[in-house]
Amino acid sequence: MTAITAPDATTGPLTSDAHGAYLVGKEPVLTARGVSIDYEVEPVVHAVKDVSLTLHRGEILGLAGESGCGKTTLAYGLNRLLKPPALLTSGAVTFHDQGGEDIDVVALSGDALRAFRWDKVSMVFQGAMNSLNPVISVRDQIGDVLKTHRPGMSRAQRAVRSAELLELVGVDPVRLDSYAHELSGGMRQRVMIAMALALNPQVMIMDEPTTALDVVVQRGILREIMRLREQLEFAVVFITHDLPLLLEISDRIAVMLRGEIVELDTAESIFQSAQHPYTRRLLGSFPSLTGDRGSFVRTGEGTGEHQEGPHA
Numbered sequence: 001m002t003a004i005t006a007p008d009a010t011t012g013p014l015t016s017d018a019h020g021a022y023l024v025g026k027e028p029v030l031t032a033r034g035v036s037i038d039y040e041v042e043p044v045v046h047a048v049k050d051v052s053l054t055l056h057r058g059e060i061l062g063l064a065g066e067s068g069c070g071k072t073t074l075a076y077g078l079n080r081l082l083k084p085p086a087l088l089t090s091g092a093v094t095f096h097d098q099g100g101e102d103i104d105v106v107a108l109s110g111d112a113l114r115a116f117r118w119d120k121v122s123m124v125f126q127g128a129m130n131s132l133n134p135v136i137s138v139r140d141q142i143g144d145v146l147k148t149h150r151p152g153m154s155r156a157q158r159a160v161r162s163a164e165l166l167e168l169v170g171v172d173p174v175r176l177d178s179y180a181h182e183l184s185g186g187m188r189q190r191v192m193i194a195m196a197l198a199l200n201p202q203v204m205i206m207d208e209p210t211t212a213l214d215v216v217v218q219r220g221i222l223r224e225i226m227r228l229r230e231q232l233e234f235a236v237v238f239i240t241h242d243l244p245l246l247l248e249i250s251d252r253i254a255v256m257l258r259g260e261i262v263e264l265d266t267a268e269s270i271f272q273s274a275q276h277p278y279t280r281r282l283l284g285s286f287p288s289l290t291g292d293r294g295s296f297v298r299t300g301e302g303t304g305e306h307q308e309g310p311h312a
């Protein structure tokens with residue numbers, strides 16, 4: 001088996017071909033069993049149907065499928081972010097905490113639920129970069145997360161941690177004094193990722209985290225996420241329409257069709273030997289995945305993005 005090396009921060013593919021090797025011996029961190037979620041409207045929308053999956057420590061699990069298949073609804077269900085008319089009608093979601101405790105996510109409420117979100121599982125939303133508060137500095141926004149969830153931290157400790165978090169995501173800590181409008185889209189998204197990382201979550205759910213950004217900025221941020229995942233060992237549920245991208249970054253990919261997971265396998269197997277006709281159709285709908293050029297997906301060759309700097 002090929003040895004795993006950290007991808008170079010500035011050049012080369014986002015991740016190595018041996019990615020799937022991360023799963024060997026890894027414990028589960030989040031499991032969903034028989035999860036069904038409806039939107040209680042007229043007529044009822046069965047958005048997620050009997051979904052079961054296991055996310056392992058440090059794993060990147062890609063969720064693929066066309067618009068409306070239920071990816072976001074499932075992700076919200078995993079993090080207990082569903083709001084009416086969405087309702088989890090059946091199933092279990094269990095978080096397997098680092099200390100060995102199993103947490104019944106569906107049963108959480110009140111303070112325990114608030115602590116669980118951010119602390120154990122955090123989320124970077126689609127378009128999150130637009131949700132930074134325009135009248136509060138980056139310092140105070142990161143500080144607020146720390147103040148709420150780590151009340152024992154002093155102001156000085158919060159300042160140190162906030163600077164460290166910006167450095168982690170490739171933003172110069174002088175930006176702590178900036179406001180959202182003073183930052184580029186890429187920087188704002190990096191700040192959102194810094195906030196999601198603030199409490200050292202064991203799982204991050206990322207829903208189209210870079211879709212609104214241009215390709216060079218997107219790849220810079222993704223590379224940072226890949227590097228941080230190796231450094232901090234959080235697991236990622238990564239949602240995007242961009243199947244070529246998912247094949248490149250994911251350890252495993254779950255393919256959703258009309259609320260169900262129709263195929264779940266390693267990225268390699270999905271690419272080489274997809275079993276479900278829908279998966280094959282989905283792969284076929286991306287010209288870059290077919291023919292000779294398809295090879296760039298697993299190697300990063302020929303994408304013309306090697307000259308890009310790390311702080312795009």
Ligand SMILES: Nc1ncnc2c1ncn2[C@@H]1O[C@H](COP(=O)(O)OP(=O)(O)OP(=O)(O)O)[C@@H](O)[C@H]1O
Binds near residue numbers: 039066
């Ligand atoms: N508030 C709502 N009320 C009723 N139906 C909804 C609501 N939100 C989503 N749905 C429906 O639930 C289904 C799943 O939607 P969801 O947003 O989870 O899909 P998705 O795969 O994430 O799509 P996209 O990639 O476009 O975000 C769709 O049929 C959608 O129309």
